[in-house]
Amino acid sequence: MIDIFSTPALVTIILGSVALLIPIIDALNKERGTKNKVYSAIAFGALALALVVVIYRIFSGENLPALSLTNTGVIADDIFGAFFSIAFLIVSIMVTVSSWSYMKKKSNHAAYYSLILLSSIGMILIGYSTDFVMLLVAWELMSIPTYALAAFNKKDPISNEASIKYFLFGALSSAIIILAMGIVYGLTGTTNIYDSIVGMSQLNADLIPFGLLAVGLFIAGFGFKMGLVPFHMWLPDTYSGAPTTIATLLAAGTKKAGFAAAIRVIVIGLIALNVHWTFTLAIIAIFTMTLGNLGALTQKSIPRILAYSSIAQAGYILIGLAVAPYSNYGLDASLLQIMNHAVMKSAAFIAAAGVIITLAAYTLEKYKGLGFRMPITAFVFAISLLALAGVPPLSGFWGKYLIFGAAIDSGQMIWWGPYLAIAGVLNSALSLGYYAWIIRKMYMEEGENRVRQKEPKSIVAVLLFALGFMIIFGIWYGPLLDLASMAVPNDLIHLISTK
Amino acid sequence: MNQPTDFLYIAVILMSIGIYGLVVKRNALRLIFSIELIANAVNLALITFSRMLPSPQGQVFVLFSIAISAAEVAVGLGIIIIAYRFYKDIDITEYKNLKN
Numbered sequence: 001m002i003d004i005f006s007t008p009a010l011v012t013i014i015l016g017s018v019a020l021l022i023p024i025i026d027a028l029n030k031e032r033g034t035k036n037k038v039y040s041a042i043a044f045g046a047l048a049l050a051l052v053v054v055i056y057r058i059f060s061g062e063n064l065p066a067l068s069l070t071n072t073g074v075i076a077d078d079i080f081g082a083f084f085s086i087a088f089l090i091v092s093i094m095v096t097v098s099s100w101s102y103m104k105k106k107s108n109h110a111a112y113y114s115l116i117l118l119s120s121i122g123m124i125l126i127g128y129s130t131d132f133v134m135l136l137v138a139w140e141l142m143s144i145p146t147y148a149l150a151a152f153n154k155k156d157p158i159s160n161e162a163s164i165k166y167f168l169f170g171a172l173s174s175a176i177i178i179l180a181m182g183i184v185y186g187l188t189g190t191t192n193i194y195d196s197i198v199g200m201s202q203l204n205a206d207l208i209p210f211g212l213l214a215v216g217l218f219i220a221g222f223g224f225k226m227g228l229v230p231f232h233m234w235l236p237d238t239y240s241g242a243p244t245t246i247a248t249l250l251a252a253g254t255k256k257a258g259f260a261a262a263i264r265v266i267v268i269g270l271i272a273l274n275v276h277w278t279f280t281l282a283i284i285a286i287f288t289m290t291l292g293n294l295g296a297l298t299q300k301s302i303p304r305i306l307a308y309s310s311i312a313q314a315g316y317i318l319i320g321l322a323v324a325p326y327s328n329y330g331l332d333a334s335l336l337q338i339m340n341h342a343v344m345k346s347a348a349f350i351a352a353a354g355v356i357i358t359l360a361a362y363t364l365e366k367y368k369g370l371g372f373r374m375p376i377t378a379f380v381f382a383i384s385l386l387a388l389a390g391v392p393p394l395s396g397f398w399g400k401y402l403i404f405g406a407a408i409d410s411g412q413m414i415w416w417g418p419y420l421a422i423a424g425v426l427n428s429a430l431s432l433g434y435y436a437w438i439i440r441k442m443y444m445e446e447g448e449n450r451v452r453q454k455e456p457k458s459i460v461a462v463l464l465f466a467l468g469f470m471i472i473f474g475i476w477y478g479p480l481l482d483l484a485s486m487a488v489p490n491d492l493i494h495l496i497s498t499k
Numbered sequence: 500m501n502q503p504t505d506f507l508y509i510a511v512i513l514m515s516i517g518i519y520g521l522v523v524k525r526n527a528l529r530l531i532f533s534i535e536l537i538a539n540a541v542n543l544a545l546i547t548f549s550r551m552l553p554s555p556q557g558q559v560f561v562l563f564s565i566a567i568s569a570a571e572v573a574v575g576l577g578i579i580i581i582a583y584r585f586y587k588d589i590d591i592t593e594y595k596n597l598k599n
Contacts, residue, residue, distance in 0.1 A: 133560050140567045147574045157585045161594040164582055167575045168530055168591075172521070174571065175537040178564055179514075182541045186548035191556050241596075 006077040007057045008128040011050045011085065012121055018046035019117035026110030036109040040100040040458075043113040047096060047120065051089040054082050058483075066489040069268070070194050074131040083335060083487040084127030084260045087342045091252040092120040094343075094462045095245050098350045101357060101456035102245045112152060115145035116249065123257040132181045132191040135261060139177065142257055143170050143225075146250060150242040162241025166250075169234040173224035180217035183210055193264060201272035211273050218266050219280070225258035227311045228318065229287040236295070239307035240362075244353035247303060251310045252346040256338050259317060263331065271325050281322035282420055289315030289427040296434050301362050302352050305434060306345070309388060312431060313341050319420050320403045326410035326417060333406045335484035337399030340473070344387045344396055347466035351381035354459040367438065369447020374455050378442045380463040385435040387470045390428050394474040398481070400428065506547040513540035527579050527589040531572060538568050 003009065022039050029035065058064065058079060067080040075081075096116060103109055122142030129135040147170060151163030185191055187210055188199030200211050223231040239247040270277050292312030299305045320334025354377045355361050355370065370378040387394035390401075404424050410417035473480050513536055520533030542561045549557025579589055586593050 133556075133563055136560075137563055137567065140571065144570055144574050147571075147578065151578050151581060154581060157582075158596050160578065160582050160585060161596055163578050164527065164591065164594060167578055168527075168534070171531070171534045171571055171575060172537075174567075175534050175541070178538055179541045181560070182545045182548070185545060185557055185560065186551075189548075189552045189554055191560060 003077070006075070007054055007082060007085070008075045008077060008125060010053050011124055014050050014053070015046055015117050015121045015124075018042060019114045019121070022114045022117075023110045036103050037100060039109050039113045040096055040103075043096045043117055044093060046117065047089055047093045050124075051086065051093065054085045054089065058082050058486075066487055068130065069489070071130040072192055072194070074134040075125065075128045076130045077128070078487075079483075080263075080487040081124075081128035081260075083339070083483060084256065085124045086483075087256055087339045088120055088123040088127070088253055091249065091256075091342050091346050092116060094346045094350060094466065095249045095253075098248075098353060098459045098462045099245050100458035102243070102353050102459075106153070108152075112149070115149050119145040119149070119249065119253070123253055123260075126257045127260040129264070130193050132184070132193060132196070135193070135265070136174075136178065136181065139257075139261065140174060142254055143174065146170075146246070146254060149246045149249070150238060152243050152246065158241045159243065162238045165234045166238040166242070169224055169231075173221045173231075176217050176224075177221035180214045180221060183214040183217070187211060187214070193269075197269050197272045200269060203273075208273070212277070215266060215270050215273060215277070216280075218262075218269070219284070222258045222262045222266065223284070225254055226262065226318075227255060227288075227314045228284050229291050229311070229315075230284075232288070232291075232311050235311060236299075236304050236307040239310070240301055240303040244303060244349060244356055247307070248346050248349040248353070251307070251349060252342045255310065255314065256342055259314075259321075259334070259338055262321065263334075267321050267324050267331070278322050278325060279416065281318055282416055285315045285318035285322055285420065286423045287315075288312065288318060289423060290430075293427050293430045293434075296431070300364050302355075302364060302367065302438070303349070303362065305364070305438070306348050306352065309431065309434075310341075310345055312427060313337075313345070313388065315427070316400060316403055316424055317341070319407055319424055322420065323407050323410040323414075323417055326413040327406040328409070329402060329485070330406040330410065331488040332481065332485045333399065333402035335487055336477075336481055337396075337403055339480060339484070340387070340395045340399045340470075343466055343469045344384050347380055347384040347463060347470070348388065350459055350462050350466075351377050351384065354456055354463070357456050357459070358453050364438065364441060367441050368445040369442070369450065371443040372450040373447060373453050375452070376460050377455055377463060380467045382439045382442060383467060383470060385438060387474070389432045389435045391432075392474070393471075395470045395477065395480075397474065398477040400424070402481075503547050503551045506543060510540045510544040510547065513537075513543065525590055525592050527582070527591050530591070531575055531579075535568060535572065538564065 065078045068076040068078040122138050125138035129138050147167045150166050151160050153159035184196050188196040190196050203211050227235045289312050292308050296305050296308035317334050317337050320330045324330040387396035390396045404421040407417050407421035517533045517536030545557045545561050
């Protein structure tokens, strides 16, 4: 039975009621489609309230469990889910506030904010779900609104094309996930994640190939959303074609939800089945990092560069998942990087959205001299690019540092651990190539003119928040790391080794 | 009499047809059909497992799965109708504005 006062239930009620309320207000309103600011403010209020509830529940001293492995219900009220909820809510707040400026000249505002809220509920419930049925419902609640949001510029064929690609791959990925869940259910006779993992670890030898098939299908299904390399082909097109604020939601939100599901299912399930198969994740991580960075080097449009860079970042995060069974802080490091990446990538995409609103500029060439024309946007964009590259003392540095540290640490138990760290460091250097190139274009080269443009207010506010986050949690990273290690049980390795 | 495994074979055949359609066809509607075939093959397999085990969870799962696929296809068809207005065609090889 679900407790109505548990965090996921409360957050769902808050966000869900507001998401349904906004279209009702719009339908009752006489001048339809003119209240962008009101809806943006309402959505922001709901998301902020949800964020307060989640943070209050962590620190209210109720001793929430870290990652409740043994939960038999459909959702578990644990710190792991709360950690992801905080990341998703911060991203949704940044998207909603920046849409205040971005959606000003567009139509159908009520549907837009309502769909963003529904998608956030889906993402949050993925972090909390401990049952395959719940996971599937949450996964679709996250995905279906984003298909519609990606096609939101109805008059623009590019937005539509982005959405078709996203929809076809997204529908395929959910079919694959249902297939994997079906196989696991057939093998173990339960839809509870923990029970099925226990069942998988006690399989007969002749059924183990089916178990591995299920885990492979899970990697493929979640990998589509995470943007892992053999499944990444839709990602650059969709991120560059969709409205830029929605690309933020996809890159920083739904991608992280894929990781939440992957940690709940694959990492723990794979370990139960056969620990040596984490090598697969390691190989995917190396390919993801390298192809993402090489792809970004050849692009000329800023949203496409950011899309490829988010593929590369998924590779770094995956290193932490691959070494999770061998290192005490592999998962902690991944969670820290997930939180940091959510803010850094949102800041970069929202800065690009600000440039698109003001100058209608997409390509790298048009970013010449941006440092003089839009100083705040350009400065935060530059800082977020440096943070993505992992330059100390910005927040992205600590995530990468800990991930590579965990990879080296795992070298005591497996031979390939340190090679992951080497590949990661080389890729960071490679990525600095195109990040520095953009910064050079913005500050060192002369643009069309040096006239200072008026920057959209709400986007400046979001960017200043992100700037504060990146610098404060870069210098003083302790609290975030503590929260990340609270979310992962310390005895995960023992649980696994004694299975 | 029909054995439960017969239904599993049918599920595998349906799924193969779905995968064939995904790989070969380039019409957006046919792609949606193919994805739906895969999902429905899984639904059939889930019901069969639920009968074989026996446990009712699989059948509940299928109800959720059917409802969700319906919602998904509704959104997808909407997107394809908008695409048809732009191109007067639903062949996905026509959609290549986004190649750089």
